[in-house]
Amino acid sequence: MADKSFNPFAMAQAQFDKVADILNLDTATRDLLRYPMREYHFNIPIRMDDGSFKVFRGFRVQHNDSRGPGKGGIRFHPQETIDTVRALAMWMTWKCAVVDIPLGGSKGGVVCDPHNLSMREQEQICRGWVRQISRDVGPVKDVPAPDVMTNAQHMLWMLDEFEAQHNGKFPGFITGKPVGMGGSLGRTEATGYGVIFTVREALRELGMHPEETTASFQGFGNVSQYAIQLYNQLGGTVICVSCWDQEDQTSYSFRKKDGVNLEELQKISDKFGGIQKNKARDLGYEILPAEAWIEQDVDILVPSAIENQVTAENVTKISKQVKIIAEGANGPTTPEADKIIHERGIFMIPDFLANAGGVTCSYFEQVQSNMNYFWEKDEVLGKLDVKMTAAYLAVSALARKRELYMRDAAYVISVSRVAQACKDRGWV
């Protein structure tokens, strides 16, 4: 029974309905926002390397563009369904709105498994995708980006095809390009810095001084490393970091009570943030079990590894001292755990606010591409600070005013911004 199974679009609609109830939205607005504005379904015929032909199924869903051109990734997924793409497009609408950037929500994809395709075939799919939809996307209509199984290379092929179709140079058509080919500086730092910009504001609101705080991080990837860097610059002390150990196929927590040294850890870690256990021990770190990071007596917890890490089982181990949890990863907290955190009154900075630095930087990339003028890194990060701080303040103000949990407040604010734009345009 296919309709009985888990449906991501139905789930996204249910989430929206909850917020719509809080906002008391009218039926027309609900109807408009519950479904995408437009959907494109098309065929992409490809001549394969062996000479045979194969037809791939492509999609683009534009959920809402009331606040600006659509923005969203292109997924190459072997069992892509339109409902997944719809749900993700809607999610993009809220994500752009919460940081208040003038972009709407879209998502696209092709049903294919790149593991079964050569690079040439993938290139043909990228070009085929653009050919099919080039009239309905573009720098001022809908801006694609990399997503599952697509990367900078795919973006460049798509850009090239788009420019060939439109007879000109339009770097703002797509984001996720390499630096020097229309990419933006500061992209690597953006998410991690973004997390700490929101943490900094949260501390200020709680009347705490960063230099007097301690934090524990889950994960030592890109996000964590830059977050720790900025947090240290603010004067904070990280006493525990956990990371995945490829050799032992398990995680460990690395603790140094007087503060971990970011540079020394970076020197002994691999490209994926795997810290070498033995070298860390030599440097005086305690090697603790995987979950030790969550039990530390710190003020701030930053889960920035993967989803579903704070669960009903381990949420009880969170120290009484913890005041703030900033979700650097996507969905690190399970709903049950979230409920308990809410009850305990720990201040939660939800993922789609805390890690919105990435999407904000994509927006900057598009802006720079459209101008064909590229900022220095400082400028990118400075503007990021402004955007993130403003976004945070708006959400927390709403949370206080309406006595909402931060996660709900973030949701409410983004839906209301989109609904307002639709209203203002006279759509509903």
Added chain:
Amino acid sequence: MISQKNPLENVIDTLKERAKELNCLYSIEEALNDRNLEIEQAFQKVVNAIPPGWQYPDVCEAIVDYRGQRFKTSEFKRTSWMLQSQIKVQEEIVGKIEVFYTEERTPADEGPFLKEERKLIDYIADRLGHYLLHRNIREIFTNIQTVKESISDKEKGEWRIIVDLLRRTDQNLYIRVSRKMMNYLSWHGVDEAQNLMQQSTSSRTGIDSGDEDEVNRPQRKTTMRNIMQISDDIFDIAGKHLTAQEIFSFVQKWIHEDKSSFLIRTLENQHSSLSEISEALTRYQHLAPDGIELSDSTQKAMNVLLIRRFFTDQLEFINIAKNYVTVTDFHDLLRHLVYPMNSQGKLGGKSAGLFLAYKILCRMGERLDLCSDVGLPKTWYISSDGLLNFLHFNNLEEVIEQKYKEIDQVRQEYPHIIQLFKNSQMPSEIIQGLSVVLDDIGDKPIIVRSSSLLEDRLGSAFSGKYKSLFLANRGDKETRMEALLDAIAEVYASTFGPDPIEYRASRGLLDFHEEMGIMIQEVVGKKVGNYFLPAFAGVAFSTNEFRWSPRIKRNDGLIRMVPGLGTRAVDRLSDDYPVLIAPGQPGLRVNITPEDVIRYSPKKIDVIDLEQNTFVTMEYADLVKEVGDSYPALNKIISIAKDHHIQQVLGFVEDFQREDVVVTFDGIVNDGKFLQQVKTILDVLRQKLDTPVDIEFAHDGKKFYLLQCRPQSFSQDSVPVPIPREIPEERIIFSANRYISNGKVPDITHIVYIDPAKYTEVEDLEELRLIGRAVGKLNKVLPKRRFILMGPGRWGSRGDIKLGVSVTYADISNTAVLIEVARKKGNYVPDLSFGTHFFQDLVESSIRYLPLYPDDDGIVFNESFLNRSPNILEELLPEFSQLNEVIKVIDVQKATAGSVLRILLNADLDEGMGVLSAPSETLDIYSAEEYQMVTSSDENWRWRLSMAKKIAAELDAKRFGVKAFYLFGSTKNAIAGPGSDIDVIIHFSGSAKQKKELDLWFEGWSLCLSELNYLRTGYRAENLLDVHYVDDEEVKKKSGFAVKIGAVTDAARPLPLKNQKE
């Protein structure tokens, strides 16, 4: 203080003398091999070369007397200190060599002369005899050739000129040829010839009529005159019946055959030694350096004899090899062969495989460019009896008994054997040979590899069992020789190492004679900085047993490649990954996202450190930072990772210190030539050898070098397993007929089955995730490699969790097989992942992947077994009991009253099957080798069980405050392997002090057990004793490990303690 010299100095002294001798012999060979020299010139050169070979060259003079002609050294004079040897040609004395000392010297073996010098002069005389013989024969050939040329367009009958010539120069040959002519004519029904034949036969036997057979009387000798007459008659008859051209070509062919018969005779003689063969081959080569025109059959017969002599008696091998080798090849081979005196050894399997493969490629190279561009590193061989010779020479024969000892004793003694071998001396003729090897190879690094005779036995995968040693080969010749001798001794010693002995015992090969050839091979590569390395190297397989995409066909092959030495590609790595490429489908790469490409790229490299004189493993990135562009073919190997983007390097890298270098081989893949070459080589070898092959190669950036070639079935994963036909359907759990690779997975005790139908019905995302977590827990609880995971769609799907259970590699790392079930949905069958999300991890840890399509025609999928067997999930993981409907955990032995699941895969048939097999039948169906496996693994748990019982019996319950001792886990369940620990639960209720004492007590046991286990199995496992404490409270509540005590399934087993009443 006389003989206080250490063995090495002795060796060197001997070597110096030998070098002198060798130089002398070389100069003589040189003179005699120069075809432009007249006899006189050659002899003069020989005479001049003699004195430097003697002990006192400054007072040494020599003279050669040949049929009255005299050749002497400049200061020649006769004295009474003289050594003499006669020169004979076909038993006729034609001259002599004499060597004089002009002054008196200390008396030695023969006057002042050494016994070695006696040997030397005899050898030279012998050599001159052969030389003269060859010259004579060559003259005959030249004459015939001239006649042939002049005859071709002349009148009939002129063939007589050549026959006359023959008649005058070599009567015996004339008679033999005429005899052949008579046979030929008789077979072709020429009456006169038949008559003549009868006549000659009767005249020979001397019997007029009737019973020609069974004559016991000696035959009367026919006089020579008579025979000559008959011969003349034959040619008269021939002249009438055959054309001049026919007669001429027959005569010529027969003369050739006659002249090569000595080689065949030598080869056919079982007892002829390698040196005799060598001599015969040299003589044969001299006879006709451009090859003698022999009939096909003679040529083949000769090849077969040579192959049998040098390589193997295996018919399959001979059958193929005889078409590709030539006598000249063996002549070359012999020049690179080091062997003991009177050796009758062979070269061993590895050498044979490589030699044949290379010859096939050379032959094909005439038509396929890609094959001709294949190199073979300079290779020398030591014949297989070198090992026994070495043992005899040092009186080490008793080492051979080693193999019949207990394995722990073998292991214990092995280090001593290595030392013993290293301190023993190599026989001098081997040292002489190796001296030449070192001169030939120079100071390039070398690898000393074993080439065991056992290796050419089908199914004996000895790869890696014997040692291969890399030598930097730096320093002066003495140092290099010392290192080489050391390495050879060590490789020899490895024959008596515990691993090969255990392996041989398990395959019933223990009684096979110890014979091990050695290959000394120049390492392919280039000096880069202080290192020596090939640009890249690896292994390639004809058939791909690890397909990561349904588009890859088995025949597309598989390459495992790494930068640097190929050692890291040959072995399965636990800490690194080689790059995998299917040469038939180079576009389909295993890793797609930049993150995966980086994660699964080789990070380390094996090289030879020339400064430290050793083989080292280092970080690839560090090496590149150090040597930069001087690394050969660098931009074919690496890419640069930047901004989530992997860029192929064009031109040169700007800054090696800053860039993020990733080994991708993208340059090679995109360039295409290399992959095409590998594909062609694999295809050619597979076709010609009539079996899929497995090759090792290295590439120096310019050229492809073949290092090894063997049938792929010799490697562990590639044996097709027979699929039994008459198995009752109820015993089949599933069958499969798509994307099958070869192999078998024995003794599965548990099945984890995620019901596809139920999985799709799960609505809640959280519950879907929970299923993944439950699998992760099961992975830790179930016995390693004894359970399989079966689930819908795509395991490890990262995006859409509905498509398959959300797991990472850590959640499945202990499974034996990962099975994806593709159920039809409506009218389409979903694509499977082929394990792509952790493909390389699966490969490196030998976890098999199998896709099932239950809705295909003719496929068995025993859903009722999977659904109706008791589900033990709740007992194992009570916290996941709500998933009971979706996750089925089946204890196969319980569900079937003792059977295990066995998965048989046969890619040749494209069939696979999961069968319930009763353990008793196991032994009947399966080969002895598997039986061995079963019993030896049996031993592991039995030993552990008995040790556990012993420990319990020694444990003083009162003294330590222990209430009970339980055994659980692999030892209790009789599945413990050589590396398993012994899981013990101690019900403890004593004081803290007692606890401390108990800990100490257990630690002592644990250390002892680890050591004992190591001696038994060679596995280094620390903390063999894994003790878990439970207190009264826990026992009461059944929490912690106490849950195992009195559990419904897999309950811990209590063992009696000391001082404890039952």
